[in-house]
Amino acid sequence: MVSPILPLTLDEVELRRQGKRILGPVTYRLEGEGITIVMGPNGAGKTSLLRCMHGLERISRGRMQWRGEADQIRARQAFVFQTPxxxxxxxxxxxxxxxxxxxxxxxxxxxxxxxxxxxxxxxxxxxxxxxxxxxxxxxxxxxxxxxxxxPEVLFLDEPCANLDLHSTAEIERVLTGARDRGTRIVMSTHNVGQARRLADDILFLSDGRLIESGSRDAFFAGPGTPEARAHINGDLLP
Ligand SMILES: Nc1ncnc2c1ncn2[C@@H]1O[C@H](COP(=O)(O)OP(=O)(O)OP(=O)(O)O)[C@@H](O)[C@H]1O
Ligand SMILES: [Mg+2]
The missing domain is CATH 1.10.8 (Helicase, Ruva Protein; domain 3)
Incomplete structure (x- = not known):
């Protein structure tokens, strides 16, 4: 009997490296179904957040918890790196x-x-x-x-960063298929069009902080922060 490993809860999670805060504090709960797209400028902490959730980073502060046993937690999730x-x-x-x-x-x-x-x-x-x-x-x-x-949960870090349009479309088709079969997906991208196409909901990071989270439609209809607005519009940040 396979028991679910979700929800995953992050409570004031912080990652510090060499005395510098690179992520957090982040409080978030990953549950339900669908594709969550992680957005934000270079260095915002997208890769760090994904690695942290997948258990590849030792967190410096806060608490992170999956449901279930340690061996299940490892076996029921997968990660696709930006460079395989x-x-x-x-x-x-x-x-x-x-x-x-x-x-x-x-x-x-x-x-x-x-x-x-x-x-x-x-x-x-x-x-x-x-x-x-x-x-x-x-x-x-x-x-x-x-x-x-x-897997019950699949993390992907900018999987289409170096792909042409055809391959990108193919990967998007595979991901929506996996989502429809019940895999919970969390993926980072710089491609705003891809976020619009794939996301059920959006996490927007800036300077290591989760400054917006919500449904795709709400996010694109009216991002609540100047950082997210600038990102969507392709503006250069100061
Ligand atoms: N091991 C580390 N030691 C020190 N600093 C780190 C380490 N890993 C990441 N950082 C820093 O943490 C910040 C967040 O990095 P991260 O790779 O998570 O950003 P990102 O949002 O994925 O950026 P990109 O869009 O360029 O992929 C950056 O400023 C980065 O330099
Ligand atoms: Mg990254």
């Missing part, structure tokens, strides 16, 4: 790897990996080593690998 970390394996084994770790036979895991590669539109020789893939192909591979265990 490459393993020295073939594409298919790289995608299949989480299932191999789960104890599936290599044959079963590879079959599932083929299906997942197809789902994300990865049209490469699956037996090739991963280092021959282009940037966009690597990102699709990373997405296939992240989705192969149908």
């Amino acid at each position: 970390i490459l393993m020295r394996r073939s594409v298919i084994d790289c995608i299949a790897y989480p299932l191999i770790l789960d104890g599936l036979s290599r044959r079963e895991a590879r079959k599932a990996a083929e299906r997942e590669a197809d789902m994300v539109g990865l049209k490469v020789t699956l037996s090739a080593p991963v280092n021959v893939l282009s940037g966009g192909e690597r990102q699709k591979m990373a997405l296939a690998r992240a989705l192969i265990r149908a």
Whole structure:
């Protein structure tokens, strides 16, 4: 029986590095369904917030809590980095790897990996080593690998930053499909159009602080802060 790991609660969470506050204090509750888009200028703390939620950062202050047992909390979430970390394996084994770790036979895991590669539109020789893939192909591979265990929560840090329009559209289609199948998605982007297309709700960060959060429609209809207004309008901040 798989029990849910959501909600995730952040209570006055702060990240400090080298004596400097880089995130927080952030109070937020991740729950329900849908796609949450994290926006904000360079250095606002988007990557730090995602890494923190995924458990990759040791928080300096506050409390962060998932529901459930530690092994479930790890197993039921996945992270797609802005630049995928490459393993020295073939594409298919790289995608299949989480299932191999789960104890599936290599044959079963590879079959599932083929299906997942197809789902994300990865049209490469699956037996090739991963280092021959282009940037966009690597990102699709990373997405296939992240989705192969149908995670309850998926974090993505600017997954389309280096992709062309076609690949971006494909990734967006995959993400909305995963959302519709019940995966809770939290993703950062600088692409305002992408936020409008994908978001159910928006988190807007500025200088490490969560200064706006709410539904997409409310956010785009009338961002409450000059920082968010400037960001949406593409203005240069002072
Ligand atoms: N390990 C670290 N040590 C010191 N400072 C850090 C560390 N990691 C991040 N920072 C700083 O924290 C701030 C937030 O960084 P973060 O990468 O979260 O921003 P971001 O919103 O993702 O920016 P971008 O849009 O450029 O990706 C930045 O000022 C960054 O320099
Ligand atoms: Mg970042």
